[in-house]
Amino acid sequence: MPRDAEKVRRRLQEAALKLFETRGYDETTAADIAAEAGVTQRTFFRHFPDKREVLFSGEDEFIEALQSAVMNVPQGLGPLEALFHAFPSVEPLFVKNRPFTAPRQRIIAGHPALQERAQTKTRAVMSALESAFRQRGVPDRAAGLAAQVGMAAIGHAVGEWFESGSTDLGAYVEQAFKELRDLSTFAAAP
Structure with a gap:
């Protein structure tokens, strides 16, 4: 897991885009995005208040x-x-x-x-x-x-x-x- 906050944010964004495009926006959760990025859900919420803000x-x-x-x-x-x-x-x-x-x-x-x-x-x-x-x-x-x-x-x-x-x-x-x-x-x- 990268330690640099900007790298983590970018990984979360990339994971979200991938999931939004393959599964659909409505079907993707913050937990799904965190798992795809290889971080915890807690880490997701440290960077974004919700999946929309990604x-x-x-x-x-x-x-x-x-x-x-x-x-x-x-x-x-x-x-x-x-x-x-x-x-x-x-x-x-x-x-x-x-x-x-x-x-x-x-x-x-x-x-x-x-x-x-x-x-x-x-x-x-x-x-x-x-x-x-x-x-x-x-x-x-x-x-x-x-x-x-x-x-x-x-x-x-x-x-x-x-x-x-x-x-x-x-x-x-x-x-x-x-x-x-x-x-x-x-x-x-x-």
């Missing part, structure tokens, strides 16, 4: 890192440009978790309760971004809109990157923000 762990780390990165970009940038410049500091989190993403998305897609939980997590990220934008002096309503639009652009970029198999997530983020800027000046044909 799919959503790391969100707090991401939120804190993104909020901090947005706060640390130079003043004078608008909220979306600040987010664009902050993203490279959290990009390694996406890259590190890429092998976990595809099975996680399939499992979530098959369960409305998990979809709801994913939406709750997304709202938490947007709320943190909104707060960071406000602290940078962006008015309340604009901060909320910028958080929603910014997260949509990042979500679009990550989805495209994931589907492509490319290793360069930054290029997809750059393209999404370029397209977002282009949309803001798009004029419909007469």
Whole structure:
């Protein structure tokens, strides 16, 4: 049994994904996951409050890192440009978790309760971004809109990157923000 907490967490996540995909989410228990990972059920609960959180762990780390990165970009940038410049500091989190993403998305897609939980997590990220934008002096309503639009652009970029198999997530983020800027000046044909 590995002693390093991060290795144990990763083993538990890998075991959970394997069991969720082979047995089904509803049919898999925390005890099953612990046994598959070669740890005790008590160890499982030291790392995760329930089996659902195996799919959503790391969100707090991401939120804190993104909020901090947005706060640390130079003043004078608008909220979306600040987010664009902050993203490279959290990009390694996406890259590190890429092998976990595809099975996680399939499992979530098959369960409305998990979809709801994913939406709750997304709202938490947007709320943190909104707060960071406000602290940078962006008015309340604009901060909320910028958080929603910014997260949509990042979500679009990550989805495209994931589907492509490319290793360069930054290029997809750059393209999404370029397209977002282009949309803001798009004029419909007469």
